[in-house]
Amino acid sequence: MHGPHRLDAIFAALADPTRRAIIARLASGQASVNELAQPFAMSQPAISKHLKVLERAGLISRGREAQRRPRRLEAKRLAEADKWLERYRRLWEGNYRRLDALLDELQTAGKERKQR
Amino acid sequence: MKHAALQITTQGDRELVMTREFDAPRKLVYDAHTKPELVRRWLLGPDGWSMPICEMDVRVGGKYRWVWRHNTNGSEMGMGGTYREVKAPERLVATERFDEAWYPGEAQTTLVLVEKGGRTTLTQTMRYESKDAREAVIKSGMEKGVAASYDRLEGVLASAAQATR
Numbered sequence: 001m002h003g004p005h006r007l008d009a010i011f012a013a014l015a016d017p018t019r020r021a022i023i024a025r026l027a028s029g030q031a032s033v034n035e036l037a038q039p040f041a042m043s044q045p046a047i048s049k050h051l052k053v054l055e056r057a058g059l060i061s062r063g064r065e066a067q068r069r070p071r072r073l074e075a076k077r078l079a080e081a082d083k084w085l086e087r088y089r090r091l092w093e094g095n096y097r098r099l100d101a102l103l104d105e106l107q108t109a110g111k112e113r114k115q116r
Numbered sequence: 117m118k119h120a121a122l123q124i125t126t127q128g129d130r131e132l133v134m135t136r137e138f139d140a141p142r143k144l145v146y147d148a149h150t151k152p153e154l155v156r157r158w159l160l161g162p163d164g165w166s167m168p169i170c171e172m173d174v175r176v177g178g179k180y181r182w183v184w185r186h187n188t189n190g191s192e193m194g195m196g197g198t199y200r201e202v203k204a205p206e207r208l209v210a211t212e213r214f215d216e217a218w219y220p221g222e223a224q225t226t227l228v229l230v231e232k233g234g235r236t237t238l239t240q241t242m243r244y245e246s247k248d249a250r251e252a253v254i255k256s257g258m259e260k261g262v263a264a265s266y267d268r269l270e271g272v273l274a275s276a277a278q279a280t281r
Contacts, residue, residue, distance in 0.1 A: 015125045088254060091161055093122050096136050098158035099148055103140035106147070106154075 010077065013057035018042070019050050023059065023073065030063060030072035129247045132254070134240045142231040145238060146205035149227060150174045155182075164188065176202055180210065197222070205229060219252040221245030 013019055022036055037047040051071060054060045058077045063070040123135040138145050148154045156167040161184060169183035176199055183194040194215040201209035208227040226241045244250040 011126045015123070089122060089124055092124070092134060094162065095159055096122060096138075098160065099145075100138065102148055102154060102158050103138055103144050106144050107140055 009057040010059065010080070013053050013059055016050070016053075019054055022047075022050060022054065023078070026060060026071060026073040030070040032068040032070050036071065126250070126254075127241070130244045130250050132242045132244075132250060134238075134242075136238050138236045138238060139234075140236055141234055142229040142236040143205045145229055145236045146208070149208060150204070160184065169194070174199055174202055174208075176200065178202075200224070201226075219244060219249040221249055223249070 014023070018040060021040070025031060025036060025039070033044060033047060033051065036051070037044050040047065051060065055062070055071075059074055060071045061074055063072060121136075123133075125133050127133045148158065150172065152170040152172050155172065156170040159182070160167060164187050165184045166187055167182060168185050169181060171182075172178075172180040174180075178199045179196060180199070181194070181196040183192055185192050195212055197211035197213055199208070199210045201207060206229050209224065211222050211224050213222045222245060224243045226243070228239045228241075230237045230239075242250075242253070244253065
């Protein structure tokens with residue numbers, strides 16, 4: 001996969017909270033499917049489905065040990081997605097933090113008016 | 117109060133979708149997107165910019181015009197468009213075009229606000245004219261980012277990258 005298609009696959013893969021949790025777990029070292037399934041209230045086939053999505057996006061890969069086939073993180077691919085979105089995200093997070101403060105202010109002002 | 121992290125993801129070929137939760141009723145979030153005196157207080161982009169022009173005629177077919185100015189070097193960036201759908205306090209659809217566009221054509225933005233238990237989930241969908249236009253937006257990141265804090269996903273990405281370096 002190249003260009004936009006690859007980008008789509010990465011972002012689609014990262015849009016799911018379970019898959020982000022799997023990524024976070026693999027960040028501390030490779031793990032087997034069983035080990036990955038443990039923290040989630042999920043069947044092994046359900047976890048395998050998530051792993052397939054991550055694998056297709058190139059975010060994880062399989063080790064060669066015959067029995068365990070541990071999954072590991074492909075950090076390069078992750079860094080690529082991160083870089084693309086980082087500036088965009090920062091810009092909007094900056095905007096939305098200001099909006100948080102403004103909304104707090106408006107709500108406080110509304111309450112004070114009611115009390116008067 | 118900790119706010120839910122900003123999520124940005126792609127949808128289909130030409131769309132970018134942002135989702136964020138706010139600790140306020142949607143009437144207020146809607147006001148903050150439709151009243152110029154409120155919009156100019158938060159829709160500022162990176163630090164150091166202000167919004168000297170913020171004109172909005174919020175009705176179907178009405179126009180808006182926004183201009184940002186850098187507080188010290190004086191450079192300006194402007195954009196505007198037309199409102200296509202106006203349904204207070206839940207939905208706002210508008211076109212957008214930047215004066216010095218770095219992506220081809222016009223985009224359409226759709227704001228949807230859903231309130232639950234006094235909190236509001238905002239979904240902003242940007243639909244670009246082509247796949248290439250969307251890529252241009254993602255890659256440019258619009259402007260130099262400010263040193264804002266990272267949310268969960270960014271945190272995960274960063275720590276993951278570091279752990280395997």
